[in-house]
Each structure stands twice: as C-alpha cells, then as structure tokens.
Amino acid sequence: MALPQLIAEDMRELDRVLGDLVSRSEASAGLIIDKAGFLITQTGDFGQFDSTTLAALAAGTYAATQGMASVISEPNFTCVYQQGENFSLLVRNVDAESLVVVVFQAHVSVGAVKYFANSAVPQLSRQFEIALKRSPDTLDLAMMNMENSDEFFRKVASA
Amino acid sequence: MAIINQSTKELQVKIVYYGPALGGKTTNLVQVHEHVQTQEGQKGKLVSLATSSDRTLFFDFLPIEAMAIKGFKTKFQLYTVPGQVIYNTTRQLVLRGVDGIVFVADSQYDKMEENVKSFQNLEENLKTLDLELEQIPYVLQYNKRDLPNAAPVEYMEFLLNNRDVQVPAFGATAHKCQGVFETLNMITRMLLHKFINESNRVKQLV
Numbered sequence: 001m002a003l004p005q006l007i008a009e010d011m012r013e014l015d016r017v018l019g020d021l022v023s024r025s026e027a028s029a030g031l032i033i034d035k036a037g038f039l040i041t042q043t044g045d046f047g048q049f050d051s052t053t054l055a056a057l058a059a060g061t062y063a064a065t066q067g068m069a070s071v072i073s074e075p076n077f078t079c080v081y082q083q084g085e086n087f088s089l090l091v092r093n094v095d096a097e098s099l100v101v102v103v104f105q106a107h108v109s110v111g112a113v114k115y116f117a118n119s120a121v122p123q124l125s126r127q128f129e130i131a132l133k134r135s136p137d138t139l140d141l142a143m144m145n146m147e148n149s150d151e152f153f154r155k156v157a158s159a
Numbered sequence: 160m161a162i163i164n165q166s167t168k169e170l171q172v173k174i175v176y177y178g179p180a181l182g183g184k185t186t187n188l189v190q191v192h193e194h195v196q197t198q199e200g201q202k203g204k205l206v207s208l209a210t211s212s213d214r215t216l217f218f219d220f221l222p223i224e225a226m227a228i229k230g231f232k233t234k235f236q237l238y239t240v241p242g243q244v245i246y247n248t249t250r251q252l253v254l255r256g257v258d259g260i261v262f263v264a265d266s267q268y269d270k271m272e273e274n275v276k277s278f279q280n281l282e283e284n285l286k287t288l289d290l291e292l293e294q295i296p297y298v299l300q301y302n303k304r305d306l307p308n309a310a311p312v313e314y315m316e317f318l319l320n321n322r323d324v325q326v327p328a329f330g331a332t333a334h335k336c337q338g339v340f341e342t343l344n345m346i347t348r349m350l351l352h353k354f355i356n357e358s359n360r361v362k363q364l365v
Contacts, residue, residue, distance in 0.1 A: 006166070
C-alpha cells in the first residue's frame with residue numbers, strides 16, 4: 001500500500017478552506033488532523049497552544065467517542081464539543097481518515113462554528129479524495145538520506 | 160499510517176509501545192523524553208493520560224524529531240497503550256494508524272504468562288484493524304534485566320520471538336535508560352527502510 005502523500009496543491013486548498021472556516025466563524029485557531037493523531041495543517045493563533053499535542057489528544061477523544069457510539073448502537077457521532085470558560089473546542093469528522101478541530105473563544109456561538117465547519121467538510125474531503133487518487137508516481141522519499149542510521153536519536157551524555 | 164507532506168518535506172510516523180501492565184512502557188517514554196538530544200533545545204512535551212495512581216488510563220504521548228535524517232523533517236509520535244487487561248478497547252484506539260511497534264516484555268519469571276497473553280492480544284487487536292503483525296515492523300524489548308528473578312533471554316526468545324521471521328530483541332533496564340535508545344533507534348531504522356523500499360518499489364512500477 002502506498003503511503004498517503006500530500007503535495008503543495010493539496011496543502012494550499014486545505015489551508016484555504018481551514019482559513020475560511022476560522023475567519024468566518026470568528027474562531028481563534030483551526031487544525032486539520034489525521035485520525036491517527038498526526039497534525040496535517042493549522043491556522044490561527046497558536047501562541048498559547050501546543051498544536052502537536054492538541055492533535056494527538058483530539059484524535060484520541062474523537063476515537064473514544066466513536067467507541068461510545070458503538071456501545072450504545074449509535075451508527076455515528078460526527079462531532080465532539082467541549083464548552084469551556086475561556087475557550088471551547090469542536091472536533092468534526094471530515095472523512096474516514098481525517099478530522100477538523102476548531103478552537104474558539106467561549107463567547108463565540110458554537111452554532112456558527114458548526115455551521116461553517118459543516119460547509120468546510122465536503123471541500124476538505126474532496127481534496128483528500130484528489131490526493132488519494134493521484135498517481136503514485138508522486139510518492140518520493142528519494143531525498144531522504146539516512147546517514148549514520150544507527151543513531152537517529154542520540155542520548156545526552158550524562159554529566 | 161505515516162503521512163508525507165511533500166510541500167514541506169515532512170514525514171510523520173507513529174510508533175506504539177505495547178506490552179503487559181507495569182512492564183515499563185511509560186518508563187521508556189519518560190527516559191527518551193529526559194535524555195534525548197534535541198535541536199536548539201526544542202523538546203516535545205510528554206503527555207500522560209493516567210489515573211491518580213499513575214497507571215496509564217488512555218495513553219502516553221511524546222512527539223520527537225529524529226536528528227540524523229537529511230532531506231526530510233521526520234517527526235515521530237511515540238505512544239504507549241494501557242497494559243491493564245480491562246482497557247482493551249483503549250488499546251485498539253491507540254493502535255489506529257500505527258507504523259511500528261515496540262513490544263516491552265517484563266523479564267520476571269512470574270510475568271511470562273502475561274507477556275505471552277499481551278503479545279497474543281496485540282495480534283488480535285491488529286486484526287480488528289485489518290492488520291497482520293507480519294506487515295508491521297516491530298522489535299522486542301526484554302525489560303527489567305536488573306531484577307534477580309529475570310528469566311534468561313533465551314527463554315524469552317523462545318516464548319516471544321519463535322516465529323518464521325525473528326525480529327531484533329534488546330535487553331533493557333528502562334529505569335536506568337539502558338536499552339531504551341537502542342530499541343528506539345532499531346525500530347526507527349526498520350520503519351524508514353520499509354518506507355524507502357515501498358517508495359522505490361512504486362517507482363519501479365511506474
């Protein structure tokens with residue numbers, strides 16, 4: 001199986017749709033993530049957030065919610081919403097492999113965020129479909145140079 | 160499954176530490192976090208979703224970047240699963256999208272049955288994700304070699320590494336950071352070789 005691969009054209013479109021979603025809904029930040037927890041792209045003010053960790057936790061939360069859905073025989077929960085005092089968070093399913101996460105201030109209407117997220121989802125999933133269908137000849141790790149391949153991770157010398 | 164972003168030359172890979180309860184999975188991540196050399200002092204944050212008694216409830220998560228791979232910014236996400244038997248659904252969730260596995264076995268004689276059951280459980284859980292263990296690079300780590308009741312490595316090899324294809328195995332004393340980096344570097348090497356081979360194979364087909 002080929003590795004899923006995104007090119008500049010994909011990233012431009014994903015960034016455009018995510019940017020629109022964040023600005024129209026007056027959210028603070030947005031992320032597109034893979035359901036395994038990988039961060040694909042992000043936009044907005046991440047000065048105070050660790051987006052890598054947020055992506056991993058959001059994917060885990062969404063996966064746990066799907067587990068709960070199956071326990072109560074619900075075919076699909078498409079989103080997870082957490083309301084906070086300062087910030088709220090919406091995790092919305094995009095397709096079989098990806099999610100969109102929106103962080104917004106607590107006073108911003110969740111209805112607006114959901115509305116704009118719902119309209120962003122088909123655009124995002126369409127771009128992922130294009131990426132998946134693209135000819136595999138773009139798969140390229142040729143630039144990878146595994147020098148000194150015994151030591152990808154080095155231990156700090158003890159004092 | 161790993162993700163490549165060709166526009167930023169970035170590869171993201173997921174490694175899961177699996178094994179029986181209290182075997183040292185979280186300790187591996189703690190030691191990597193404490194001792195890994197990072198560029199410009201940038202160190203990923205270790206996140207633990209644990210119970211009040213420090214037992215893993217959901218997972219531990221550590222993002223790190225490999226230093227010695229040129230051409231691609233290679234980001235690794237290290238996860239642990241909860242080892243306790245009751246948390247099987249959670250283990251399945253964490254395995255989603257896994258690229259490589261480190262199986263951390265407990266070397267104590269009286270833990271051998273738990274080791275074997277956990278290994279069988281790993282295979283079963285991979286099947287729920289339509290994966291076979293043979294498809295995924297994995298290494299074995301025999302942890303707690305410093306304990307007096309540690310079983311001989313040969314015995315553990317017989318129990319856990321007695322398959323058609325034997326995989327690399329490392330003795331370790333994770334709380335002293337012995338064997339931790341050796342294990343991580345080996346699974347990384349196996350993973351990247353697999354990706355590069357797949358990349359070359361696809362090119363030959365085109």
